Amino acid sequence: MRLALVPGQLVFVLLLLYLAIEEPTNITTHQYIGVGGFFTGFAQMVSNDFTGNWGVSTFQQYPGVPIVQLYAWLLPNSVELGAFALGISAAIAYPISLWAGWTRRPGVDVTARVTSLVGTFLPVFIVGLLVIAGLFFGFLAEFHDLPDQGVIPSFDWWLYYSGGNYPSWVIYYSVTQPTGFPLIDGLLHQAWLFEEITLIKTLIQALVISLVYVTIFLRHARSVVIAASQEFHLMAARSRGIAERTLLWTHAARRVKPTFLTVFALTLPAYLGTQFVVEATFLDRGAGFLVLSSLTSLGGGGLSPLEGMMFQLAVIVIFWLFAVDILARRIDPREVVAG
């Protein structure tokens, strides 16, 4: 039943994107195709989405570049940052959420609740700007570079070390070759100083993302752990004299893992929003720049680049939710018993 919904959901999302983005564009360019042409236009959009024909960039910085090419340039940067940020977030969120939900100390509980609330309502760009302001002069003195201006060394750094000349494997001031992943490309070209600065700048951005995202995750995850801690099998295990530490890190941890996956799926949009804004705050050229520029029609870019991106995201989230539902039923013994 659940699997049967997935294709329909994808069609619904495409229809929504068509009505939100494609059709208004047609109307403004006086190409309104009417009700009769609706299906033709929709079929054309679906075909374009699947074949990668996403149009041509109208951004002043990337004029005439096919949108797919633009994604191929900018997305690896975001994926690399996301890998670091998610790794750090998981390393922080998993133990903290477990402990905050498990412990009965009022001080810890209140601290966890207030921290999660502050993090939820504190705009991430303010956190990012405060970090930049705090690091600015120290970073400049240590690395002859600016802590914002993207993850790879800024123009001033290249000016300092090579008179402003970028190496041939750095194009458009931010895109590296051949893989597009700055850290991997730095390794391939054995540019160790570049590698050091890029790693530090990536870690700074990843930490800012983690700080905010962990607090959002914590609010959801804490309640899951509280519910798990009240279950009978844990009380039974406690009555047999099993240590609290074992109960928490073995029994309760195993119980909440699938739910944590659901929580992550539900907070994925919040995570993406956080990363996109952090990229924009640090003037990083990645998917965040593309999305926010499109949504604000900045730099000549319209909504068109978003269509493909939103469809990709929707596909990922729909399949992820489906996979988590299946996984939860496989893992959770109560679901197996209940059928």
Added chain:
Amino acid sequence: MNSRSVSTAPTFPEPARAQSQSSWRNRLARRPLGPGLWLGLGILGTYLLAALSALVVFRNSLAQLSTNDAWVPAPPFFAAPMGPSWTHPFGVLPGLGTDLFQAVWQATPWDLAIVASILAVDAILGWILGALAGMNEGGLLDAVVVFFGDSLGSIPSFFLVVALFAGLATVAPTSTGLPLFVLLFGLVLWPTIARTTRERARLVARESYLEGARASGAGRAYLFFHHILPNSISPLLAQLPIDVAPIFFVLTVFPWFWDCASSRPQPPFPPYLVPSLPPSSPLPSVTFPEWGNLLAVGTCEGLSISTVGNTYWWMFLFPLLAIMILGIAIAFVCDGLDRRLNVRHI
């Protein structure tokens, strides 16, 4: 069976009568108000008073910030911006040329109305649809709610609401504005509440007391309104405060990005800024009193790369506090209500 045994047999209350004893009022009366709930209600009451007084004080120009050209830095010297003082308790926002205390106060009724309207649409749709889906697990209604909920929820809400709003603004520029933005936001946010409520309602529907009520002759509507809906309120109360965050995310991030993180040419002397709104903004003008916009302009002017080493903290701190305290107060009220309404806590 003789007549004597009939007369001494215990009598069981009718389902309706039995349930009326555990109505919403009884649920609320089970516990005294906790300190968190008192605190939250107190803060929300203060906000409400501020909003009502703003409606009276600024009745002639409620939708327009009052500005003073003398506070806008002018070339060639660009005087330093005015910080908090007795005359201007929250300082001055030079880009807009406005007193920040007045601006934050004037924005209160607008922001409360925006947040309350969005949360109302969000909560009603999410709670009722989620509970209906959970009650009818595996049925057609469940499939429809899961279908639309997961489809809408698969696109980040801020993407979807801004894209839909921008699309509609392109088609019908005169009919868009804050009311449409509020409606779209409410329609986009409900899936998370519906999904979590559905999970809870699914478990409630399997409880033995529900079987008992059903055996006593209670109908589906009765079971839904008296058992499923009230006992599935916890996910709604947990999610509602979190749904405040994306509202201000959209209202703050886009004008900030448009004004500050963009490569638009800015006047050369910081912190002088000429703020404007992105084309897809729901606000009618940049001088419309709204905390998100004030925070965006204040951050751009007071905390940016051009002000490193000389941050004008008041420009972003007070609108930020107005947003954060409101969000935290809503969270306290929701948490407090959850503790009073949820039978598992008692």
